[in-house]
Amino acid sequence: MLEKDRPNRAVTPFFQIFGGRWQRLSGDAIHMTEGAGHHRLEWRVLSVLVPLVAGAAVFDALWRIGGAWLAWGGVLPVLFLLFHIVAIVIGGKNPLAQWQRWNLLLAAWSVWQGWFANESGVRWAAGIWLGVLALNAVSALCLGWRFLMVHPATCTAVARWFIFAAIHVPVFVVTWLYGWHAGLVVLPVAAAVWLCGTFLPNSRVFGPIARRVEGKDVLLTIDDGPDPVDTPALLDLLDQHGRRAVFFIIGEKVRRHPELAREIVRRGHELGNHTMTHPVGVFWGLGPARTRREIEGCQQAIEEATGTKARFFRAPAGHRNWFTHPALQDLGLELVGWRKRAYDTIRSDVDGIVRDLVTGVKDGDILLLHEATMTSQGVMKGVLEALESGTPRVKKTEAPDHHAALPDS
Structure with missing residues (x-):
């Protein structure tokens, strides 16, 4: 199954964008964390910034009321009281509501301090919070853009x-x-x-893209087939090692070799859409009509040859265009990227290609290989042997589950 984006529990726009992926949990841990509690790094940052800026505001207010002695002597007890008032009396029932209230209070004080108040020694704190506001404003724009894209x-x-x-x-x-x-x-x-x-092959600027799969194994993906020489050999190698893969195939080649497409499916592998003509040099700049023809044409070729519908799409060289995601949405396809590749279409050193693909590979990684090249069979053999041997170059936490390697619906 392709790994989906999940919320990371952040309440601030900045950490919603840059806070990292949601971590897998199970049982009570999921129940306890869904909708309750900040993103961990966000909690650590806010637990420093909010008391720091709030303390500066309290210190400044006390100084203006009663001078230095009142400010130094009263900052901690008043700050302690302020936290209880905000958290209990006017606070919300969840971290988002708490953040909104603190953000409103500190933002108002920071604007007043920066533009309307007399000179004081705590404007640095107002500057910090205005910086937080600026970062969150930019991040909110990014969230709005992401919403438009999906x-x-x-x-x-x-x-x-x-x-x-x-x-x-x-x-x-x-x-x-x-x-x-x-x-x-x-x-x-x-x-x-x-x-x-x-x-950028794995960029999400124009819409979502899957870069990993769920499960305790890697996913092998093979582009640019079917090929009358390489496809049968690669299928035999995969059978020998008990692995399944996703073949991202080209519609024109499917028309020429429909029997190879059917053989891929018969042996238990998945077919993916890799455009009709593989216009690698121009796909990135195509308009909506040509983009749809390329994707829809390949989709039809696969269905006519095998009776199955592809669920996944990969753009030539990973270069999408502005209109790719709308076409994919209409055709019910998901865009798939990769985590590791070794440029095996332009290199001839098989050992180097294999080493680059498997070094540091982790569970859930999607590996990109190609067929119809001088090195495809050697690269596939080397990768399969490395994955099976579990050498130190390959990180595995459990014995591989070959049935989990193929994405499910």
Whole structure:
């Protein structure tokens, strides 16, 4: 089963974006942590920042009321009382409500301290909290973007044209009115985001992508088939080692060799969609119509040849375009990336390729291999032997469960 993104229990936008993946729990641990308790790192950070800034605010207020003696002598008891009032009297019943109240109080004090209050010695604390606010504001924008990329109503070709226009038209208007210097302020940022979403194989800028699988084994994926020479040999090697794999195949090749596609399925492996013509040099820049034709054409070829529907899609070279996810949503496909690859399509050193693929591999990793190359059979043999031997290069916590290696519905 492909590993899904799960909430990490963070209540602040920053840690919702950058707080790391949800950790697997079981039994009572799940019940105790769902909806209760902060993300662990977030809790540690806030448990320092909130008392620090709140303490500075209390100290400043006491200093203004009664001078240094009252400030130094009363900061701790008043801070202690303040925490109880916020937590019990006006506090919420969960960490999100608590965060909202503290954030509102400290934000109001920080703005007052920074822009309206007389000079004091605690503006550094106001600066810290204004920095927290800025980070969370940027993170909230990222969350909003992620929502647009995954919500069915906005994950459409039409909606993405509107989003594209909403981003670029104002930039060009500013450039037209105020010159190219003004445009340079925004265009590089937009271009960097666009390039990351397109050319970083596991980027989630344009939508979700699976990079790992659940279970205690790795998942082997083989691109660019079926091939009349390599496919039968790779199937035999997989059978010898009792492993299953996902073959991301090209629609045109399926048309030429439908019997190979059927043989892959007959031997218990999964077929994945790898476009109709594998336009590796241009797929990243295709429009919505051509993108859909490439994906839908391969989907039809697989179904006509085998009677089965592919559930997974991998873009050529991992380079998606702006319209890939809407097409995948319409066709019921999931985008699959990888955790380790060794560029076996352009290298000839089999031992080096195998070493790069298996060194440090962990349970749940997706490995990317190719067929129809000079090294494909040697690479597959070396990887299978390394995984089976359980050498120190391969991290395994349990004996491999070959039935769990293939993604389930």
